[in-house]
Structure formats: C-alpha cells, structure tokens
Amino acid sequence: MRPTIAEVDLDALSYNYNQLRGIVGKDVAAAPVIKADAYGHGAVRVSARLEKEGADMFIVAFVEEGIELREAGIKTPILIAGAFLPEDAAHIIRWNLTPVVFTISQVDALDSSAKRFDRRINVHIKVDTGMGRLGLAPEDLAGFAGEIMRRKNIVTEGIMTHFAQADIEDNEFAIRQLNVFNGVLGELRRKGINPPVIHAANSAAIICLKESHFNMVRPGLMLYGVFPIDKKWDISLKPVMSLRSKVVQVKRVPEGSSVGYAKSFIAGRESLIATIPIGYADGYSRRLSNSGNVIIKGKKAPVAGNVCMDMTMVDVTDHQGVCVGDDVILIGQQGDELIAAEDLARLTGTIPYEILSCIGKRVPRVYRG
Ligand SMILES: Cc1ncc(COP(=O)(O)O)c(C=O)c1O
Structure with a gap:
C-alpha cells in the first residue's frame, strides 16, 4: 500500500537489448x-x-x-x-x-x-x-x-x-x-x-x-539504459527503471524553523515542506540530504534536511498547489524535467551501478510492457 515503487519498463529493456544486437551484429552471442x-x-x-x-x-x-x-x-x-x-x-x-x-x-x-x-x-x-x-x-x-x-x-x-x-x-x-x-x-x-x-x-x-x-x-x-561512459554516442538507450512515490503530507513552517534530524535545514523564509515516504533504508542515499532534488508537478523540488530511514522532506515553497497524493519522481522523467541514476551517482560520489542495485527490497518493483 505504500506508494513508493520502482517502475521497470520491460519494453525499454527490449529496446536496449536490440540496440546491443545492432552494435555487435548477428555473429556475436549476447x-x-x-x-x-x-x-x-x-x-x-x-x-x-x-x-x-x-x-x-x-x-x-x-x-x-x-x-x-x-x-x-x-x-x-x-x-x-x-x-x-x-x-x-x-x-x-x-x-x-x-x-x-x-x-x-x-x-x-x-x-x-x-x-x-x-x-x-x-x-x-x-x-x-x-x-x-x-x-x-x-x-x-x-x-x-x-x-x-x-x-x-x-x-x-x-x-x-x-x-x-x-x-x-x-x-x-x-x-x-x-x-x-x-x-x-x-x-x-x-x-x-x-x-x-x-x-x-x-x-x-x-x-x-x-x-x-x-x-x-x-x-x-x-x-x-545507462551509458557506461560519459560521452555522446550515436546509439540511444532508454532508462529502464524509474523510482516514484507520492506526497503524504504538506506543511507550512515559519521562517527560522528546522526540518528533520540534526536540524540541518533551517527555513530561511516561511516555507512549504512536503514529506515523501522513501528513505535511506530504501536505497535513497542519506548523502542526498540538502543536496538532491525530486520532481513534483513537473518541477524540481530540493531535499530539505537530512534524508531519514523511511522519509524524505522536500521544499515545495516555489511550487503551485502541491497536495497529498501528488506524484513524486526520484529517478525518472516528468514533463521536461529528468533525474537520471547518473545524477544521483554524481551527487552522492558513487556510480550508477550502486544507485540502481541498492534500491531496497522494501520498494516493490512494478513491471510495465
Ligand atoms: C564479469 C563481469 N562481466 C560483465 C559485467 C558487466 O559490466 P557492465 O555493467 O559495465 O556492462 C560485469 C559487471 O560488473 C562483470 O562483473
């Protein structure tokens, strides 16, 4: 019932496999x-x-x-x-x-x-x-x-x-x-x-x-769907996994109030904080505290405070009308905004392999295609 899921697009997987087949040709096994x-x-x-x-x-x-x-x-x-x-x-x-x-x-x-x-x-x-x-x-x-x-x-x-x-x-x-x-x-x-x-x-x-x-x-x-080397190639790949959740609470906090453990975020103005039910125990790294972004209503919202074990708070003060139940993209695309596994890897000082393989067992995989 928890709205946090990793959506796996099997058609994108097939697409990438066929890109591979195109590169290696029919005489090479995959x-x-x-x-x-x-x-x-x-x-x-x-x-x-x-x-x-x-x-x-x-x-x-x-x-x-x-x-x-x-x-x-x-x-x-x-x-x-x-x-x-x-x-x-x-x-x-x-x-x-x-x-x-x-x-x-x-x-x-x-x-x-x-x-x-x-x-x-x-x-x-x-x-x-x-x-x-x-x-x-x-x-x-x-x-x-x-x-x-x-x-x-x-x-x-x-x-x-x-x-x-x-x-x-x-x-x-x-x-x-x-x-x-x-x-x-x-x-x-x-x-x-x-x-x-x-x-x-x-x-x-x-x-x-x-x-x-x-x-x-x-x-x-x-x-x-992740390029292993940071360079432009004339093949295309489609990301297979997106990580999504929903807003479970939106609250107004006054200027000067703190958000989360260790009070690492202090609101510099009256702010709107949305809470998302995903945390480091799900593989959403604590190193994204005060540095990551999510996408809500097609616009990036910065992580506010420390990522908790099961929850992450984001600042939606500059968003219009964020409500409980709104979709949140942690990895993936919504409208013109995209957060790739590579982006989270860069922010957390690791590689996309670790980002993807560490999405926890507690996050249900939902298959499309
Ligand atoms: C022995 C071996 N072969 C192939 C691979 C695939 O590597 P990549 O994910 O970079 O394609 C791995 C992954 O670590 C590996 O250990």
Whole structure:
C-alpha cells in the first residue's frame, strides 16, 4: 500500500537489448549480466523478457542467483561469473549452471560431483589480465587448461577475462589487457586448445572497443539504459527503471524553523515542506540530504534536511498547489524535467551501478510492457 515503487519498463529493456544486437551484429552471442537482482530491476522478470528476446546466456555472480532463475523456469545457460567454493559444486551440477573456474580445487570438486551425477559439465576459464580480482595469471593458463583436459567429466566451453578500465576515454589500459588476452589465446591455440566461446567485453568495451567483442559479449549497465561512459554516442538507450512515490503530507513552517534530524535545514523564509515516504533504508542515499532534488508537478523540488530511514522532506515553497497524493519522481522523467541514476551517482560520489542495485527490497518493483 505504500506508494513508493520502482517502475521497470520491460519494453525499454527490449529496446536496449536490440540496440546491443545492432552494435555487435548477428555473429556475436549476447550474455546479459543480471547479477544483483538484475542491478535492482528484478532478475526473474528481466531474464524472462531477455530469454524471449533470444539472449544466449545469462551472467550472475553467485550460485544462489543462478538457482533462483532455474527455479523460476529460466532455461537459457547461466554462467556463474563470481566465485564459488568447491563445496558448491553439487548445486552447480544439479541446477545445470555453468561455472567460471580458476583453481584446481574447483575443477576437482566439479569433476567428482559430475561423476556422481553421471554428467559432463561445461566450464569457462577466467584469466586475470589486469583486473586483479578473480582469475588465473596469464602464465598459468595453459597448464591449467591442460589439467582440465585430463578431467573426463569437464568440458572447457569458454575462456574469459574482465576489463578494469574500459569506461574512460583513454582506453590504453583496456587495450593492454586485450593484448595480454590475445596472447594467451594464441598460446592455447598453439597447444591445440580451442575453447569455442571467448568473451571479455562489458558495456563500455562493447561500445568503445569493438576488437574486444570476440564471439560473446557481457552487457550489464547499458541494458538498463545507462551509458557506461560519459560521452555522446550515436546509439540511444532508454532508462529502464524509474523510482516514484507520492506526497503524504504538506506543511507550512515559519521562517527560522528546522526540518528533520540534526536540524540541518533551517527555513530561511516561511516555507512549504512536503514529506515523501522513501528513505535511506530504501536505497535513497542519506548523502542526498540538502543536496538532491525530486520532481513534483513537473518541477524540481530540493531535499530539505537530512534524508531519514523511511522519509524524505522536500521544499515545495516555489511550487503551485502541491497536495497529498501528488506524484513524486526520484529517478525518472516528468514533463521536461529528468533525474537520471547518473545524477544521483554524481551527487552522492558513487556510480550508477550502486544507485540502481541498492534500491531496497522494501520498494516493490512494478513491471510495465
Ligand atoms: C564479469 C563481469 N562481466 C560483465 C559485467 C558487466 O559490466 P557492465 O555493467 O559495465 O556492462 C560485469 C559487471 O560488473 C562483470 O562483473
């Protein structure tokens, strides 16, 4: 009954997916990244839509994220791109997930579990070409791939790496990573090891570094309608999520009175303050205190005072006739005014990924399209 919702426009998601398909062409597979509940958009609904659009594989971070999709009836291959521990091997096999591997203990656990299930399992090997997170050192790759070939129940379906910095205009470091990756692919080929699926590109690399597409790409942010790099592009994307609420109280406060915890807003004139039922526990950051804006009646209204756990107050003194029940846009567009996830990220010193994926579970997702 709470009027605060995150509206997810599935047609915008399809539009962005088709923009992606246009960029990479028909010979490159698309593996949408839907970890972290599809960056806060709802992994089940997002993957169901993208499965209909023909996505080739889904990427999640953890085994339980993959299981959630299988339980919801998703049939498309699911790659667990984050880490898993050897004790998770049986779940991976039972739920028909595809793990990314980079240690022998993972491979051994998968091999013996697969034997028990009387199955063969596909894996993708991860090489760390400069991210410094998961993956094998390039010089260890060939030996590791050879070890996998000795395990009867494991098939190396893919090889991957991940860029640390493809989202800045000077992509020198991404190109250096790409060169390392091409080097190890060449070394594998010379040893007769040819994993059929090769992938590296996230959204930024998809848009800016065509040579990194190989035969599969891993788009995340761009599918949700946010450009990964701050530059004008000749493709368009549509924001998929908008965050909305309604005014629950409007009150007149005299000049000099304070608003909210710690009295961080003092009215410089007689003011009209509207209260909105969304707070930092919903992912509306407390760092927006006295700095964010919302849109009411097609016009921006500044946040007045500290954002509370469940409520935010805004100054509507310069608005005409704001009433209880009026729509409030926290992320999204109304009339000519727009607040993008990128704007909130800039104001709070973070990235749009964090803004979207931290919209809380308490905020119902409402799907359109
Ligand atoms: C391994 C991997 N690939 C692809 C992506 C997608 O990145 P982006 O959302 O920038 O497209 C991520 C996201 O962090 C990732 O961890």
